[in-house]
Amino acid sequence: xxxxxxxxxxxxxxxxxxxxxxxxxxxxxxxxxxxxxxxxxxxxxxxxxxxxxxxxxxxxxxxxxxxxxxxxxxxxxxxxxxxxxxxxxxxxxxxxxxxxxxxxxxxxxxxxxxxxxxxxxxxxxxxxxxxxxxxxxxxxxxxxxxxxxxxxxxxxxx
Amino acid sequence: xxxxxxxxxxxxxxxxxxxxxxxxxxxxxxxxxxxxxxxxxxxxxxxxxxxxxxxxxxxxxxxxxxxxxxxxxx
Numbered sequence: 001x002x003x004x005x006x007x008x009x010x011x012x013x014x015x016x017x018x019x020x021x022x023x024x025x026x027x028x029x030x031x032x033x034x035x036x037x038x039x040x041x042x043x044x045x046x047x048x049x050x051x052x053x054x055x056x057x058x059x060x061x062x063x064x065x066x067x068x069x070x071x072x073x074x075x076x077x078x079x080x081x082x083x084x085x086x087x088x089x090x091x092x093x094x095x096x097x098x099x100x101x102x103x104x105x106x107x108x109x110x111x112x113x114x115x116x117x118x119x120x121x122x123x124x125x126x127x128x129x130x131x132x133x134x135x136x137x138x139x140x141x142x143x144x145x146x147x148x149x150x151x152x153x154x155x156x157x158x
Numbered sequence: 159x160x161x162x163x164x165x166x167x168x169x170x171x172x173x174x175x176x177x178x179x180x181x182x183x184x185x186x187x188x189x190x191x192x193x194x195x196x197x198x199x200x201x202x203x204x205x206x207x208x209x210x211x212x213x214x215x216x217x218x219x220x221x222x223x224x225x226x227x228x229x230x231x232x
Contacts, residue, residue: 027172030179031210099170108176 005034005152007145010043012158013069014078015087015102018046021158022105028154029112036148037109038140040119044126045069046106047118047133054129061127068126072102110136117144160185164193167224174200175207178229182213185231190216195225204229 006028010021021037028035039047050071057065069075080086094101100108109116117140118133130139149155162181166174174195181191201218204227208215217228 023172026176030172030176031207032179097170098168100173112176112179 001153002034002151003153004032005036005148006154006156007036007038007149007152008156008158009038009040009145010046010158011041012078013042013045013075015075015090016078017158018043018072018075019102019105021156022102022109024156025114026105026109026112029109029114034113034115035109036115036117036152038117038119038145039137041122041126042068044118044122044128044133046072046075046102047116047137048128049132049134050074052132054131057127057129064127065132072106075102106134119145160189162189162191164191166193166195166197168196171197171199171203173197175203178207179211182211182229182231187231189231191229191231193227193229195227196223198223198225200225200227 006025008021008025010018012018025035025037045068048071050073075087076084077086077090091101115138116136117138120139120141123129123139162185164177164181166177169177174193174197178191178193185191201220204215204218208229212232214230214232215227216230219226
């Protein structure tokens with residue numbers, strides 16, 4: 001086991017939870033740790049690029065895609081979502097208090113060398129294609145996660 | 159031996175430590191970095207950060223709600 005390694009599973013696409021995941025991840029990277037984030041199921045929506053499109057999707061895959069938040073700007077809150085008013089309020093407060101917004105946090109995470117891995121199985125199930133994910137994301141499976149997790153000193157599931 | 163200054167006032171967690179980390183990556187061993195922060199969590203954070211990254215905390219003080227830390231690169 002190496003104490004200078006951390007892994008985080010991002011299962012949720014709730015904005016508040018995703019923020020927590022990125023604060024911990026960038027914090028760990030700034031402590032000199034090697035960090036890998038695994039995005040699975042709803043967490044994949046964090047990695048969807050709002051500007052990108054994929055060809056050759058089936059009807060059900062398109063429907064799935066349309067029903068889920070497309071990218072980091074569209075994430076709901078786990079509490080007090082109020083049909084999208086909650087996240088707007090939260091973003092307003094964040095801006096006012098000078099808290100880093102999620103898009104910047106993701107950019108910062110990539111700058112700090114945090115590895116982001118999308119789960120291939122859940123991508124398949126939810127009809128999300130590699131071409132619609134943000135740049136710099138790798139694709140991996142459970143063995144990738146377990147391989148890294150068994151080396152890491154801290155493993156979180158968010 | 160060089161000296162650096164980071165103004166991280168107004169930045170929230172984890173802004174100050176990521177700024178410090180980036181600066182430290184460029185600094186040489188023995189260089190001193192001074193950082194000014196208004197995030198009150200930083201006082202404890204900087205101690206853990208220095209211990210973990212094996213850098214030396216030379217000075218930690220607070221003036222008018224601004225936390226000023228001086229760190230020597232290990």
